[in-house]
Amino acid sequence: MNVREHLLALTDELRRLKGEGSRQVAVSDASLAHLRQAVAHAQREVAALGGASAPAGGEGTAVPASASVQGEVRRYAPAIEEPVVRSAPEVARAPALPPRPPIELPPGTKRERWEALRQIVLNDATCLARVYPGKQVVFGVGNLDTSIMFIGEAPGADEEEQGEPFVGRAGQLLNRMIKAMGLEREQVYIGNILNWRPEMGTRSADGYQTGNRPPTQEEMAYCLPFIRAQIGIIQPKVLVALGKTAVDGLLGPDRFKTMGAARGAWHDYDGIPLRATYHPSYLLRQEGLKSGPALKIKRDAWEDLLAVMERAELPVSEKQRGYFR
Numbered sequence: 054m055n056v057r058e059h060l061l062a063l064t065d066e067l068r069r070l071k072g073e074g075s076r077q078v079a080v081s082d083a084s085l086a087h088l089r090q091a092v093a094h095a096q097r098e099v100a101a102l103g104g105a106s107a108p109a110g111g112e113g114t115a116v117p118a119s120a121s122v123q124g125e126v127r128r129y130a131p132a133i134e135e136p137v138v139r140s141a142p143e144v145a146r147a148p149a150l151p152p153r154p155p156i157e158l159p160p161g162t163k164r165e166r167w168e169a170l171r172q173i174v175l176n177d178a179t180c181l182a183r184v185y186p187g188k189q190v191v192f193g194v195g196n197l198d199t200s201i202m203f204i205g206e207a208p209g210a211d212e213e214e215q216g217e218p219f220v221g222r223a224g225q226l227l228n229r230m231i232k233a234m235g236l237e238r239e240q241v242y243i244g245n246i247l248n249w250r251p252e253m254g255t256r257s258a259d260g261y262q263t264g265n266r267p268p269t270q271e272e273m274a275y276c277l278p279f280i281r282a283q284i285g286i287i288q289p290k291v292l293v294a295l296g297k298t299a300v301d302g303l304l305g306p307d308r309f310k311t312m313g314a315a316r317g318a319w320h321d322y323d324g325i326p327l328r329a330t331y332h333p334s335y336l337l338r339q340e341g342l343k344s345g346p347a348l349k350i351k352r353d354a355w356e357d358l359l360a361v362m363e364r365a366e367l368p369v370s371e372k373q374r375g376y377f378r
C-alpha cells in the first residue's frame with residue numbers, strides 16, 4: 054500500500070470506530086510517530102505535485118481533507134478531531150487488577166463443566182467491575198463438540214452490548230469466512246482472550262468513554278485462564294488465533310514479532326495444532342483496496358483457512374481452493 058492508501062484505510066477505520074460509538078483510540082508512541090511521518094510524507098507529496106501547499110506547523114499538523122492534484126481530487130486524511138488520538142500509557146490507567154480466584158470446575162459432562170465455567174466468568178467480580186452499567190461480560194459461544202475454535206482479542210461495542218463474541222462488523226466478516234469454509238457459525242466455537250471491552254478513559258457523570266484498544270498484559274494475564282479452560286473443555290482439533298493479541302496470549306508475548314512471522318505455519322498449543330491468521334478487523338480494512346499488498350493479505354488469510362480445513366479434515370472443493378487463483 055502507498056501512503057495514501059494507508060491514510061485512507063486509517064480514516065476508514067477511525068470512521069468505523071466512531072460509528073461504533075468510540076470517542077478515543079489508543080495509539081502507541083511508536084504508531085503515533087509513524088502516523089506523523091505518514092502525514093508529513095503526504096503533505097510533501099501534495100506540495101511536490103503542485104497541489105495545495107503543505108500547511109505550516111511540521112509533523113503532526115492535520116492535512117487538508119482533500120487536495121486538488123493535477124485535476125484529480127485526492128482525499129487525504131482529514132484532521133483527526135474525533136475520535137481523539139491519545140497515547141496508550143495515558144488511557145491505560147484503570148486500577149490494578151486483583152489476583153484472580155482459582156478456577157474450580159465440578160466433575161461432569163462437557164456441557165456441565167462449560168456451563169460452570171461460564172457462570173464463573175459471567176459472575177467474576179473483577180470482570181463485572183470492568184463492565185459499564187448496562188453492558189455485559191462476554192464469554193465464548195458455539196458448538197462444544199466442534200473441531201475448530203476461533204479465538205479473537207476482546208469484545209467491542211456490539212459484543213459488550215449483546216454479550217456475545219464477534220457480532221459486530223468484524224463478526225459479520227468472520228461469519229462469511231466460516232461460511233466460505235463450508236460451515237455455519239453454530240458449528241464452530243468462538244471465544245476471546247479478554248472477557249470485557251478494554252476500558253479507554255474515565256467514567257464521568259455524562260457517561261463513559263470506551264474504545265477499542267488492545268488489552269494490556271495484565272488484563273490478558275487475568276483472563277487467559279478463562280480461555281485456556283474453554284480450550285481444555287472443548288478440546289478442538291484445531292485452534293485459529295485471530296490476530297496478534299490471540300497469538301501473544303496463546304503462544305507467549307515474545308514468540309513472534311509480527312503477524313506475518315506467526316502465520317503460514319503450524320504451532321502447538323498444549324498438544325493442539327494452532328494456526329495464526331489475520332484478525333477480521335484488519336481484513337475489513339483491506340476491503341475495497343485493490344493494491345497488491347492488500348490482495349496478498351486477503352489471499353494469505355484464505356490460505357490459512359484452507360490449511361485449517363485440511364487439518365480439521367473438512368472437505369476442500371476445487372472451487373474453494375481456487376478462490377484466489
Ligand code: URA
Nearest residue numbers: 205206207208218219
Ligand atoms: N474483535 C474481537 O477480537 N473479538 C470480538 O468479539 C469482536 C471484535
